[in-house]
Amino acid sequence: MRTVYVIALLTLSVAPRARCADTEFDRYIWQTPRTSDPARASAPMIDELRSEIQKVLDAGPLAPLRAVYADLLQDPYFLYWQPGRIITTLSAAYPHLTPGQQAAVRRYVRAELDDPRRAPWCAKGFLPPDQGARRELHTFNQPLGWDRYWGMWGRHKPVMGSFYGLWLYADRTGDWDAIKADYPDIVRLYQARRDQCDIYGTMGAPIAMARIARHMGDDATAKSAEQDAHAALELGKDIVKVEDRAKRYWKERYEPRQRRLVYNGWIVLDLCPEVGRFVHDQVKDDVLARHADALRRYPLFWLREVPYWSRWTGDEGLGIPTELMGMIVPVERWVADAPPARLASYTKSAPICLGDCYWIEMLINAIESTGNTQWVDLKDAPTVDAQLGDFEAQADVGTVEPPGSATFDKSTGQYRITSAGANIWGAHDDFHFVYRKSAGDVVLLTADIAWVGQGKNAHRKAGCMIRQSLDPDSPYADIMIHGDGLISLQYRESKGGQTKEIKSETKAPAAIRLERRGDTFTAFVAPKKDGKPGEFHSVGSIKLALGEPAYAGLAVSSHEPKDQETAVFTRVAVESLGKGK
Numbered sequence: 001m002r003t004v005y006v007i008a009l010l011t012l013s014v015a016p017r018a019r020c021a022d023t024e025f026d027r028y029i030w031q032t033p034r035t036s037d038p039a040r041a042s043a044p045m046i047d048e049l050r051s052e053i054q055k056v057l058d059a060g061p062l063a064p065l066r067a068v069y070a071d072l073l074q075d076p077y078f079l080y081w082q083p084g085r086i087i088t089t090l091s092a093a094y095p096h097l098t099p100g101q102q103a104a105v106r107r108y109v110r111a112e113l114d115d116p117r118r119a120p121w122c123a124k125g126f127l128p129p130d131q132g133a134r135r136e137l138h139t140f141n142q143p144l145g146w147d148r149y150w151g152m153w154g155r156h157k158p159v160m161g162s163f164y165g166l167w168l169y170a171d172r173t174g175d176w177d178a179i180k181a182d183y184p185d186i187v188r189l190y191q192a193r194r195d196q197c198d199i200y201g202t203m204g205a206p207i208a209m210a211r212i213a214r215h216m217g218d219d220a221t222a223k224s225a226e227q228d229a230h231a232a233l234e235l236g237k238d239i240v241k242v243e244d245r246a247k248r249y250w251k252e253r254y255e256p257r258q259r260r261l262v263y264n265g266w267i268v269l270d271l272c273p274e275v276g277r278f279v280h281d282q283v284k285d286d287v288l289a290r291h292a293d294a295l296r297r298y299p300l301f302w303l304r305e306v307p308y309w310s311r312w313t314g315d316e317g318l319g320i321p322t323e324l325m326g327m328i329v330p331v332e333r334w335v336a337d338a339p340p341a342r343l344a345s346y347t348k349s350a351p352i353c354l355g356d357c358y359w360i361e362m363l364i365n366a367i368e369s370t371g372n373t374q375w376v377d378l379k380d381a382p383t384v385d386a387q388l389g390d391f392e393a394q395a396d397v398g399t400v401e402p403p404g405s406a407t408f409d410k411s412t413g414q415y416r417i418t419s420a421g422a423n424i425w426g427a428h429d430d431f432h433f434v435y436r437k438s439a440g441d442v443v444l445l446t447a448d449i450a451w452v453g454q455g456k457n458a459h460r461k462a463g464c465m466i467r468q469s470l471d472p473d474s475p476y477a478d479i480m481i482h483g484d485g486l487i488s489l490q491y492r493e494s495k496g497g498q499t500k501e502i503k504s505e506t507k508a509p510a511a512i513r514l515e516r517r518g519d520t521f522t523a524f525v526a527p528k529k530d531g532k533p534g535e536f537h538s539v540g541s542i543k544l545a546l547g548e549p550a551y552a553g554l555a556v557s558s559h560e561p562k563d564q565e566t567a568v569f570t571r572v573a574v575e576s577l578g579k580g581k
Contacts, residue, residue: 025229025230025233025234025278026379027375028229028233028277029207029226029274029379031274031375031376031377031378031379032273032376032378033273033373033375034374035095035368035371035374037371038368038370042344042366042367042370042371045363046096046367048347048363049093049364049367050096050097050098050101052359053090053097053105054101055354056086056090056355057104057108059355060108060132060133061118061131061133062080062086062127062132062133062354063127063128063133064079064081064126064127064129064146065078065079065080065135065321065353066141066145067321067352067353068314069312069320069321070311070313070314071314071316072315075145076146076314077149077314078146078149078154079321079322079323079353080127080353080355081129081154082127082161083118083119083121083125083127083159083162084112084118084119084166085162085165085357086357087112087165087168087169088164088169089361090108090109091105091165091172091173092172092360092364093105093360093364094172094173096367099398099399099472100471102173103469103471106173106175109175109178110175110178113178113181118132119185120159120162120166120186121182121185125159126154130146133354134354135353135354135356137354153252156248157249158193158199159193160194160196160197161269161270162270163189163190163202163205163208164204164270166179166186166212167207167208170212170215171211173395174393174395175393175470176392177392177437179215179216183212186212187209187221190206190225194228197232198235198242199266199267200271200279201266201269201270201271203229203233203236203275203278204274204275206226206228206232207225207229207275209222209228210222210226210229233275233278233282236279237282237283239286242267246264249266250266253266261310261311263297263324265294265324265327265328265331268330269326269327270326271330271331273333273334276330276334276335277375279331280334280335284335288331291335294327294328295328298320301320301328302325302348302349302362305319305321305352306319306320312324321352322351322352322362325346326358326361329343329346329358330361339369340369340370344370346362346366347362347363388408388434389408389410389413390573391436392436393434393435393436394406394432394433394434395433396419396433397431397432397433397555398429398430398431399421399422399430399472399561400421400431400432401562402420402564404417404419404420404431404432405418405419405432406418412570413572414568414569415554415568415569416567416569417432417434417462417554417556417566417568418556418564418565418566419431419432419556419558419564419565420557420558420560420561420563420564420565421556421559422557422559422561423461423557424480424490424555425490425499426498426499427473427496427497427499428473429472429473429474430472430557431461431555431556431557432556433470433554434554435470435552435553435554436551436553437550437552438466438516438550440548441516441517442466442515442574443513443514443515443573444464444465444466444514444515444554444572444573444574445464445512445514445573445575446464446511446512446513446569446572448509448569448570448571449462449463449481449508449567449568449569450567450570451565451566451567452568453565453566455483456558456560456563456565457558457563458484459483459484459486460483460557460560461481461482461483461557461559462480462481462554462567463478463479463481463514463555464478464514464552464553464554465553465554466478466514466516466546466552467550467551468495468546468547468551473495473497474492474495475492475493475494475497475544475546476490476492477521477544478491478514478555479514479524479525479539481508481510483559483565485507485508486503486507487503487504487539488502489502489521489539491521491542491544500542502523502539502540502542504525506525506527506539509528509531510525510533511526511528511533511536512525513525513536516550516552519543519546520541520542521544523538523539524537524539525537525539554569
């Protein structure tokens, strides 16, 4: 006997989320930059970005970087040991990657989050120094001296500079499912380390936590994190107090022996755009005075391992790692308003290692500075359940430019989905998808699909779909209504295989239905009479072995690579039928 779960979308109700009263800090907590249309001149930089990201994807999990430019082997220095640090870099790069790379990034990040040794909340607080692909580009690639580094310096350093990357990943990829699965661990990490959010480079953490918690409907955590963000930004008005906090983490850097030969830009290391905007508005002059000193002392900071005399990685050293770049470039972009040409000039250098996060993020800043950047208000955006009704998330699958979008109107039960995309066909799909993860048998039913406007292509498509993954070449089954009224069951039997179809003799207007029972997928159609659907009859059935979970939802493709079409789905219902026999 099966238990049937039916969700009635017309009765869905979502209470408004609690928030702190509007303050002077709201624009930093609830607004985020969106960049579109990078200049054509940035194409070589995008190619280089894709090349560097592909190296990371090919290498798999990365070890920390051992960077030693001093004369004593017992004075080691390590970078990128913070768990989750690479997630920020991959998320920032995501909009500029190919569809195949985007799919690989989602797999990569999920693997990082699923690994208890590498997740941001891992027990040890650092990546395993002797596990993962070596980052070094030279033959001496052993983690020699890690225990000494960690015992003397590393364990005192803040790790919350990379926490912002968790929100950035979900926001840029739409993969909120990954965050949802680990949400309890994310909250525990934040609560355990929230006292570190007291320098500009870590103040993005409470901002990220507030946004993630609000999206998850966790009002208490969202309100608490927002209050933490207010407190942090209030502290941030006084740069002297912020630097006093930094001295707790980098005590040795402020001692007279090192101070003269190290730039103490630690307060802005890992600066996120929102806090950069705050610094620009509140303490610009103080920060730019320090920034000017850094540029005066290290005008060639952007050169790979630039041979300045320093004590950065140990006594009597020659060379500075890209940590200096991580202090200078975000300030250039968000505080100093550096012109695109200046940021582009820094890209003439090269990364010092595989997965050089600061160098790659410099490249991204240079690319995005050429585009149109707008600050988007997030504070009134609906949470995922309010926005997407019975579905969990939305995403562009394949190449969709301009990006697709979807909204749910709880008062009418209507989903409005807009998308470009070449097609859902062949060996590769391009469409916008509103979906939920599904295990076992499932029925997707929509009583009505209406196109907005006349449309450009007779074979634009809108319908119900169940697919193995968000990869553009994933196996799937769907039932689609074309712009000219054609209705068909489409399916791809294997990853990268060709799409096949079974055409229905019934044409729209009609209601459509897609069922999965074990490995059998059946499409149904009910012709409409006087605006009401009649009895359902089968279009056809196919056998398709999909693993669990699969992705079930609503899909739209314009059948035109650059032109968008909009379809409105009404009276959508999802029935979970448990496990098939």
